[in-house]
Amino acid sequence: MLDIAAALLDSLGAGRRLAVATVTTVDGSAPRALGTSMAVDDRGRVLGSISGGCVEGAVYQAAEGVLETGDAVLAEFGFTEGDAFAAGLSCGGRIEVFVHEIATGAVRGALDDRVVRELEATRDGRPAGIAIIVAGRAAGTMIAATAFATDVERAGLDLLTARRILHELTARVSSGLSGTLDIECDGEPLRVLFVVAATAPRMIIFGAVDFSAALANASSLLGYHVTVCDARPLFATPQRFPSADEVVVAWPSDYLRSTAIDSRTVICVLTHDEKFDIPLLDAALRLPVAFVGAMASRLTHERRLKALEEGGLGAVELDRLHSPIGLDLGGSTPQETAISILAEVIASRTGSGGEPLRSQTGPIHRTTSVRAARPL
The missing domain is CATH 3.40.50.720 (NAD(P)-binding Rossmann-like Domain)
Known part of the structure; x- marks a missing residue:
């Protein structure tokens, strides 16, 4: 999300609902990095790119479905050379993409104000970070680097898990490194994507x-x-x-x-x-x-x-x-x-x-x- 922060803010400011697709896993010769995003708004406009053109059509269809139902999707493109080519990932690699809805105001998918401020910080060239739960309990929940553990608890996570996510997110903002982490929450597996933006080197x-x-x-x-x-x-x-x-x-x-x-x-x-x-x-x-x-x-x-x-x-x-x-x-x-x-x-x-x-x-x-x- 942070790589297209300015475009997202413009669309959100115009009252648009968007489905944001973010790369959560990259294997083999996939062309884009983990954390790269593409978005589709409720008028069909595309923002950004996640594969240099390879699988945009399939991701677009997934985004349309998310905008219609509001249900987040974790989709995979490519695995074998044949499957990858059929999906449009002609480089033969595999990417996993998490697609979820965002908006502002009192509507479905409304963003927390702190997440909006992280987008604004990225747009303005300041360090920022967002954690996105992509699998497990509360999938689709976004957590800003400035959130409190009690805020994260409201998403259905225990306090220990909330603190661990925030600690990891803070560390990654400092280092400028995005990545994923698998953790347990009350005995259930949870997968978290950490997307960060650092100041320019x-x-x-x-x-x-x-x-x-x-x-x-x-x-x-x-x-x-x-x-x-x-x-x-x-x-x-x-x-x-x-x-x-x-x-x-x-x-x-x-x-x-x-x-x-x-x-x-x-x-x-x-x-x-x-x-x-x-x-x-x-x-x-x-x-x-x-x-x-x-x-x-x-x-x-x-x-x-x-x-x-x-x-x-x-x-x-x-x-x-x-x-x-x-x-x-x-x-x-x-x-x-x-x-x-x-x-x-x-x-x-x-x-x-x-x-x-x-x-x-x-x-x-x-x-x-x-x-x-x-x-x-």
Whole structure:
């Protein structure tokens, strides 16, 4: 639901009833991530997509049925290659989708005000989370991250179960990870889908150069909050980096020590100046961030490693440095270099080797029980 929050709020504000279909399970080569949603309103309008076009027709029919009866449905598409193709999931995977009705006001499916506020928070770029019971007692119940355990009890759950759901939801909002959890409620199985939206991950680019402008453009397209930092005010201007969310004039290592980072932050050092690079990398490699990379020739890289080691960094910290930065794609322009850098960032996050898909076997889309809420 949160991935189409703005569209849902617009439709709800216009007085529409909607059936929302949310992916609860992904197996094999299914194209969309857990927590992805599609909605159909009471006039037949479609919002969002859950399979890149593969099974939208079947989901649309399920949504029409939910709007007619008000009864939530847990539907599965694909299992064997033949079944998947017949259902329209031509990639051969399997997805499970939970479809339920939502509305506002004193009508069937009316949303709790706290759930509406979670949708509004997502629309406004703030962290948010919703737990949806998709199987078992009170299927279709939605629980906001800001709810109290006593509110959850009213849905027919015991206090211990309510507290466990809220604790899990709070933790997942903090980590930015959606997922499902099977728990027991008074001896009965209960399946809960946790859908969360985090703030955009940060891409901090040091060095106001042409390569930085290209990297800022490409990073913005991937959903990063982009910062470009350089100590030279002549070069670090918003006009030179229009796609950056902020352009900062500051000594790089000082800025890095003072700015907010988290485990999703990506740091790319493109400065090519040792008076900036060495103290900056020394600080960056001590931080719990997702990725630290630096542009360099192999000779420059070896010289940097020696200086960083002499500065007190150990083998574990130095092994985190991606330098020379980027995957070997054979490109050379700033734009091609930006793609090379981001390819390594993605490969580092996913644990991929970056080999061509045609040289591999098995599912194309790797899935786990927990997926990130926003792409990195």
